[in-house]
Amino acid sequence: MRVSVQSEDFDLADVLKGFGKQPNTGATVSFTGLVRDDTGTLDHMEIEHYPGMCDAAIAKIAEEASARWALTDCLVIHRFGKLRSGDQIMMVATAARHRVEAFEAAEFLMDYLKSRAPFWKKEVTRDGADWVAAKDADEDALNRW
Amino acid sequence: MRVSVQSEDFDLADVLKGFGKQPNTGATVSFTGLVRDDTGTLDHMEIEHYPGMCDAAIAKIAEEASARWALTDCLVIHRFGKLRSGDQIMMVATAARHRVEAFEAAEFLMDYLKSRAPFWKKEVTRDGADWVAAKDADEDALNRW
Amino acid sequence: MKIDVLYFAWVRERIGEPRETVETSAATVMDLVDELKAREPRYELAFSDLKSLRVAVDQELTEFDAPLEGAREVAFFPPMTGG
Amino acid sequence: MKIDVLYFAWVRERIGEPRETVETSAATVMDLVDELKAREPRYELAFSDLKSLRVAVDQELTEFDAPLEGAREVAFFPPMTGG
Numbered sequence: 001m002r003v004s005v006q007s008e009d010f011d012l013a014d015v016l017k018g019f020g021k022q023p024n025t026g027a028t029v030s031f032t033g034l035v036r037d038d039t040g041t042l043d044h045m046e047i048e049h050y051p052g053m054c055d056a057a058i059a060k061i062a063e064e065a066s067a068r069w070a071l072t073d074c075l076v077i078h079r080f081g082k083l084r085s086g087d088q089i090m091m092v093a094t095a096a097r098h099r100v101e102a103f104e105a106a107e108f109l110m111d112y113l114k115s116r117a118p119f120w121k122k123e124v125t126r127d128g129a130d131w132v133a134a135k136d137a138d139e140d141a142l143n144r145w
Numbered sequence: 146m147r148v149s150v151q152s153e154d155f156d157l158a159d160v161l162k163g164f165g166k167q168p169n170t171g172a173t174v175s176f177t178g179l180v181r182d183d184t185g186t187l188d189h190m191e192i193e194h195y196p197g198m199c200d201a202a203i204a205k206i207a208e209e210a211s212a213r214w215a216l217t218d219c220l221v222i223h224r225f226g227k228l229r230s231g232d233q234i235m236m237v238a239t240a241a242r243h244r245v246e247a248f249e250a251a252e253f254l255m256d257y258l259k260s261r262a263p264f265w266k267k268e269v270t271r272d273g274a275d276w277v278a279a280k281d282a283d284e285d286a287l288n289r290w
Numbered sequence: 291m292k293i294d295v296l297y298f299a300w301v302r303e304r305i306g307e308p309r310e311t312v313e314t315s316a317a318t319v320m321d322l323v324d325e326l327k328a329r330e331p332r333y334e335l336a337f338s339d340l341k342s343l344r345v346a347v348d349q350e351l352t353e354f355d356a357p358l359e360g361a362r363e364v365a366f367f368p369p370m371t372g373g
Numbered sequence: 374m375k376i377d378v379l380y381f382a383w384v385r386e387r388i389g390e391p392r393e394t395v396e397t398s399a400a401t402v403m404d405l406v407d408e409l410k411a412r413e414p415r416y417e418l419a420f421s422d423l424k425s426l427r428v429a430v431d432q433e434l435t436e437f438d439a440p441l442e443g444a445r446e447v448a449f450f451p452p453m454t455g456g
Contacts, residue, residue, distance in 0.1 A: 013162060028176070029176050031248070034165075037169075050429070052432050053433075053448070085168060086166065086170075099252075103248065103252055107248055115455075120382035131383050132454045134454050195298055197363075235372070260372075261370060261372075262373070263365075264373075265367065265368065265370065
């Protein structure tokens with residue numbers, strides 16, 4: 001299991017090299033979140049985080065996923081700081097015996113990171129700066145687990 | 146969209162480089178299927194395929210996924226021939242605006258490839274050779290789409 | 291008419307060859323299966339349990355009651371195990 | 374007792390600083406909030422709608438009625454938007 005909270009970018013290719021290389025791994029899933037510029041007005045996104053709590057909260061979520069889906073490998077990277085359109089924000093990767101476990105664990109991780117990992121996104125556009133509001137749908141997504 | 150049916154291995158890192166690099170991509174998901182050796186007796190796996198039908202069947206599934214989840218990018222690679230424990234069998238990757246679409250489209254692709262793409266796996270172990278039987282669960286998985 | 295008939299996986303192994311061209315006047319896939327089964331025991335064996343078989347006509351999955359008019363290629367195989 | 378109080382995102386912006394150490398005898402998070410609100414309008418503003426706020430005590434998410442006994446760090450912030 002690997003958890004990293006960092007300002008630097010990550011290389012998906014490097015990160016996935018050697019990921020899940022256990023003889024009982026039959027499926028790996030990776031998810032990458034990117035900065036989207038829907039309106040074409042985004043200057044940058046600022047991601048604030050709660051340093052001490054971040055690592056602990058993510059490690060706890062990752063351990064829960066690893067146990068629940070018997071993952072053979074699990075990885076979470078989340079960035080903070082100033083990001084631009086198209087930049088990678090975060091990624092999760094899961095390895096398991098079968099596809100269903102790998103998919104479910106990755107979705108579980110994402111649903112929890114969305115609403116339970118202490119990060120806050122601010123979008124700075126030509127027209128001003130706004131904190132991204134949490135969506136009810138993201139909170140609701142937790143109910144299925 | 147890219148579909149490839151090939152005997153050669155693929156480099157996940159290379160394949161994902163540049164994947165989903167559209168300004169409206171907010172999420173990418175990749176899935177990789179690997180040869181598992183549960184019993185420790187596997188010598189190799191032989192994947193037989195129906196050449197002409199494979200590409201058409203996969204392209205059709207990928208087009209359906211792209212339309213249904215408004216994917217910004219979509220990729221399927223499936224290998225055939227002789228594979229060994231730990232070898233990559235296939236991969237799918239999806240890019241979409243939001244995580245839910247990227248995840249659902251990837252799972253849809255996997256469920257369809259499992260039961261509707263003309264590949265047949267044979268496991269050759271110390272004790273003999275056996276065609277992998279299709280699972281009822283895989284057929285049932287199609288019902289959710 | 292002449293139709294290419296393809297066999298995959300254990301169907302291919304039971305028949306003993308991957309493909310052959312048959313001269314047939316079968317109206318449906320089922321008629322073709324009956325013709326083949328009447329030929330030799332290996333066909334009888336390969337087609338003994340149709341529920342465990344799938345069929346594609348001109349590379350599209352279909353059912354055993356599908357018509358063969360105009361078909362150039364018919365393939366028989368067990369349920370697919372891709373992914 | 375002395376407690377480190379941390380603010381994030383728009384809570385931090387309204388309060389005007391990311392953290393401060395407060396001397397308090399508050400028994401619960403809610404008591405601490407009431408003490409802070411009584412101080413200055415900027416606290417009143419930041420804590421005006423508790424439903425839009427979350428709280429962590431010693432880096433664990435908790436509720437506003439949580440006890441503060443033994444706590445060293447309390448953080449206030451809006452709902453998280455990670456991922």
